[in-house]
Amino acid sequence: xxxxxxxxxxxxxxxxxxxxxxxxxxxxxxxxxxxxxxxxxxxxxxxxxxxxxxxxxxxxxxxxxxxxxxxxxxxxxxxxxxxxxxxxxxxxxxxxxxxxxxxxxxxxxxxxxxxxxxxxxxxxxxxxxxxxxxxxxxxxxxxxxxxxxxxxxxxxxxxxxxxxxxxxxxxxxxxxxxxxxxxxxxxxxxxxxxxxxxxxxxxxxxxxxxxxxxxxxxxxxxxxxxxxx
Numbered sequence: 001x002x003x004x005x006x007x008x009x010x011x012x013x014x015x016x017x018x019x020x021x022x023x024x025x026x027x028x029x030x031x032x033x034x035x036x037x038x039x040x041x042x043x044x045x046x047x048x049x050x051x052x053x054x055x056x057x058x059x060x061x062x063x064x065x066x067x068x069x070x071x072x073x074x075x076x077x078x079x080x081x082x083x084x085x086x087x088x089x090x091x092x093x094x095x096x097x098x099x100x101x102x103x104x105x106x107x108x109x110x111x112x113x114x115x116x117x118x119x120x121x122x123x124x125x126x127x128x129x130x131x132x133x134x135x136x137x138x139x140x141x142x143x144x145x146x147x148x149x150x151x152x153x154x155x156x157x158x159x160x161x162x163x164x165x166x167x168x169x170x171x172x173x174x175x176x177x178x179x180x181x182x183x184x185x186x187x188x189x190x191x192x193x194x195x196x197x198x199x200x201x202x203x204x205x206x207x208x209x210x211x212x213x214x215x216x217x218x219x220x221x222x223x224x225x226x227x228x229x
Contacts, residue, residue, distance in 0.1 A: 009193060011031065012106065038106070046059050052213050053213050066082070066095060089102045091220065101116070103116070114189050128226055146214070166181065
């Protein structure tokens with residue numbers, strides 16, 4: 001597991017400075033090389049994650065990786081390209097899945113991170129996940145209070161759009177109210193450029209994903225119930 005990210009980081013660093021179509025066209029071969037290297041990394045990452053989460057074993061990089069071109073609906077004409085590479089390794093569809101998975105984000109300037117869990121679930125899924133946490137709070141606490149989990153993901157739940165009050169249908173005095181107010185069941189761990197340039201960076205990333213597997217297993221039990229009902 002010693003795939004190097006140096007070429008990818010170098011290309012993305014230059015792209016961030018030269019985010020225009022002329023430069024990109026002149027450096028298309030560099031992009032294609034960086035993309036090929038990232039696909040190899042994602043292939044290896046899938047195989048390593050599958051050792052503890054077999055539900056991702058059939059995925060390919062094509063299932064999981066995102067285009068570098070910005071979405072046409074939101075594209076800034078002055079910066080037409082993303083300045084990161086990302087992959088969402090999740091069962092039942094990779095990047096298109098609504099299941100909890102493993103997101104890996106490479107962006108130079110110490111902006112890289114990894115993020116297990118579920119981002120922006122649909123309203124019916126969000127309601128079901130909240131109910132699952134409420135009904136199985138002791139089990140949920142055991143997962144997130146685990147020493148290994150706390151080491152990498154302490155206080156790292158994504159709080160964007162978090163509710164100010166308890167959602168309807170749940171007791172106001174519930175001790176786990178914080179977790180019911182979340183709109184994303186996602187944790188994250190920041191990764192510096194120096195971290196990603198270590199020889200054993202992938203081993204360490206996969207280890208952090210392994211530690212988060214019980215959270216994904218908990219979340220995906222609810223997704224299975226929804227999809228199989």
